[in-house]
Amino acid sequence: MSLRSIPSSVVALGFVSLFMDVSSEMIHSLLPVFLVSVLGASALSVGFIEGIAEATAAITKIFSGAVSDWMGRRKPLLLLGYGMAALTKPVFPLADTLASVLLARFLDRIGKGVRGAPRDALVAEVTPPELRGAAFGLRQSMDTVGAFAGPALAMLLMVLSGDDFRLVFWIAVIPAFIAVTVILFGVREPNTEPAGEPRRFPIRRGQLRRLSATFWGVVVLASVLTLARFSEAFLLLRAQSVGVEDAYAPLVLIVMNIVYAASAYPLGRLADRLDRRTLLAFGVGLLVLADLVLAAAGSASAVLIGAAVWGLHMGATQGLLAVFVADATPTDLRGTGFGLFNLLTGIALLAASGLAGLLWTVLGPGATFLAGAGFSLIALVGLSIVVPRRGRA
Numbered sequence: 001m002s003l004r005s006i007p008s009s010v011v012a013l014g015f016v017s018l019f020m021d022v023s024s025e026m027i028h029s030l031l032p033v034f035l036v037s038v039l040g041a042s043a044l045s046v047g048f049i050e051g052i053a054e055a056t057a058a059i060t061k062i063f064s065g066a067v068s069d070w071m072g073r074r075k076p077l078l079l080l081g082y083g084m085a086a087l088t089k090p091v092f093p094l095a096d097t098l099a100s101v102l103l104a105r106f107l108d109r110i111g112k113g114v115r116g117a118p119r120d121a122l123v124a125e126v127t128p129p130e131l132r133g134a135a136f137g138l139r140q141s142m143d144t145v146g147a148f149a150g151p152a153l154a155m156l157l158m159v160l161s162g163d164d165f166r167l168v169f170w171i172a173v174i175p176a177f178i179a180v181t182v183i184l185f186g187v188r189e190p191n192t193e194p195a196g197e198p199r200r201f202p203i204r205r206g207q208l209r210r211l212s213a214t215f216w217g218v219v220v221l222a223s224v225l226t227l228a229r230f231s232e233a234f235l236l237l238r239a240q241s242v243g244v245e246d247a248y249a250p251l252v253l254i255v256m257n258i259v260y261a262a263s264a265y266p267l268g269r270l271a272d273r274l275d276r277r278t279l280l281a282f283g284v285g286l287l288v289l290a291d292l293v294l295a296a297a298g299s300a301s302a303v304l305i306g307a308a309v310w311g312l313h314m315g316a317t318q319g320l321l322a323v324f325v326a327d328a329t330p331t332d333l334r335g336t337g338f339g340l341f342n343l344l345t346g347i348a349l350l351a352a353s354g355l356a357g358l359l360w361t362v363l364g365p366g367a368t369f370l371a372g373a374g375f376s377l378i379a380l381v382g383l384s385i386v387v388p389r390r391g392r393a
Contacts, residue, residue, distance in 0.1 A: 007126040010135045012186030013119060014142030019179035020082060021143050024108070025150025025257075026172035027092050029250040030158070031101070032233040034165045037246055039098060060113025061346070065339025068118040069332060075189050078122070081115025082183055086176035093169035117338035122189055124326035124334055130272060132326055136319035137268015141261050144314075146175075148257030151250035163246065211337060215328035219341050221382055222321050223348040228287055228375035230352035232256070234360065234368060235310070238294055239303050241365050255304050256311035263315030271320050281383050283316030288376040295369035306369075 064081065068074050088111060091104035120136075127135040150172075157168045232253065239252045271279050286309055293306035322338075329337030352375075359368045 005131060006135055006138055009126050009186075009188050010123055010139055011142075012182055013123060014139045015186070016078075016082065016179045016182045017139060017143035018146035018149075019175040019182065020085060021146025022150040022153065023089060023172045023174070023176035023179070024085070025147050025253065026154040026157075027089070027150075027169055028233075029151035029154050029236070029253050030165055030168060031092075031105075032236045033240065033246045033249050035098070035101060036237075036240075039096075039101070060110050061117045061339045061342035063339065064114045065117030065121065065335035065337070065342075068121060068335040073189065074118040074122040074125075074335070075183070075187055077118040078115050078183050078187065079180070081111045081113070081118075082176075082180050083111075084114060085111030086173075086180050089173045089176050090170070092172070093166040113342075116342055117335050120322055120326070120338045121335040122187075123322075125190055125331070129327065132323045133268040133271035133276075133319065134265065135268075136322045136326075137265040137271070137315075140268070140319045140322075141264035141315075144257050144261035144264060148254045148261060151253040151257070155248060155250045155254070158246075158250075210330055210333060211340075212328050215325065215337060217385070218321065218324045218328060219344050221379060222341065222345050224375060224382060225284065225287070225317070225379040226345045226348035227352045227355075228291065228372045228379060229313075230349070230356040230368075230372065233353075234356050234365075235294075235303075235307055237360070238297065238306075238365055238369075239300065242297060242300055242303055244300050244303070252303060252307045256307040256314075259308045259311030260314045263312050264319055267316050268319045268323075271323060276320060276323070277383065280317060280320055281380060283313050283320070284376055284380045284383065286310075286313035286316060288373050288380070291369045291373035291376060295366045295373065 064077050068077050071077075085108055088104065088107040091100070091107065095101045095104050123135055123139055124132060154168050154172075157171060158164070161167050235252050235256065236249050239249045240246070244251070267279065290306050290309035290313055293302060293309060297303045297306055321341075325337055325341050326334065355371065356368045359371055
C-alpha cells in the first residue's frame, strides 16, 4: 500500500490542516508566554483559558457532527468552520486584556468545533476500512507538520522582530485563508443522499441507542487519557520554568510535533496490519514515560526529551483513536459519533487543564506531570477492558 492509495480528498484535507495549523500554532505557541510575560497572567489563568477554549470546540463538535449527518453533507460545515477560524485570527494581535484573549480563543475554537467532526467523518467515508489507519495517520501527520512549522516560523519571526508578539500574530492570518481556498477547490465528498426515508436529526434517544458498547468504551478510555494529556501550553511553561528564554520556548512544540508528524503516518499504516489494541497500549505507555521525564526535568534538554516522547505518544494514539470511533459507528451516525467523542474528551480536557494549572500553582510543575502519569496508568489498565482485541467494532 502506497500514498497513491489514499483518496485525493484526504490528501487535500491534510493540506487544509497543515495551513490552518501553521496559522494557529504561530499564535498558540507564543500565547501562554504572551499571557504571562506581557499581560501578567498566572499559570492558573492560562490553564483556565486553554481549558475553556478547547471545551468550547468540543461542545460545538457534537452539534456540527449531528448537523452533518442530518444534512448528509460535510463540506459546507468544513467551509464554515475553517472560514470562521480564518476570520477570527486578526482578533489575537488586537487583544490587550485577558478577556480579549479569552474571546479570541473562544471564537477561534468555535470554528475548530464546527469543522472537526464533519472532517473526520468525511475521511472515514471516502476511505476503505482497511486503509483507515493510514488515512487518518496521513491527515494527522500533515496537520502536525503545520503544528511544528508554525512554532518554528513564530520563533524565527520573534528573533527577527525583537520579540514583537503582535507582528507574528498578524502574519499568522495569511496561511489561514490559504486553507479555506484549498477546501473550495480540492475537497470532494461522496453523494450520501438517502434513497428512502428523509434523514432524522440524530441527537435522539432512539438514534443514540444504535451506538455500540465498543464506541462508548473507546470514549471513556479517551476521556481518561485526556486527563493525562492536558493542554500543551504546560509544555511551554515547563520550558520557561527551567530557564528557556521566551523567544525559544516554541522549540519545545517544534520538537514534539516533528516527532508526531514523522510517526503518525507510519504508525497508522502499522495499525492497519497489526493488533490495534497493542499499538494503543504502547502509545499510552509512552505518555507515562513522557510525564515522568517532564516531572523530573531540571534542564532544557530534559524538557526536549520529554516533549519528543510526548510527540511519539501522540503519533501512536491520536489517529488510532479516530479509527476506533470510525469503525464503531454506523455510517449515518458517524458525524454524531465523532462529535460525542470530541465533546466528552473536551470536557475532560477542561478538567485536566484546570487541574494542571491548580497543581502547578500550588505544588509546582513536577506535581502536574506526575498526576498526568497517574491518569495514563489508569487508562492503560482500562485499555484491555474497553477495546476489542483486534481493535474493531
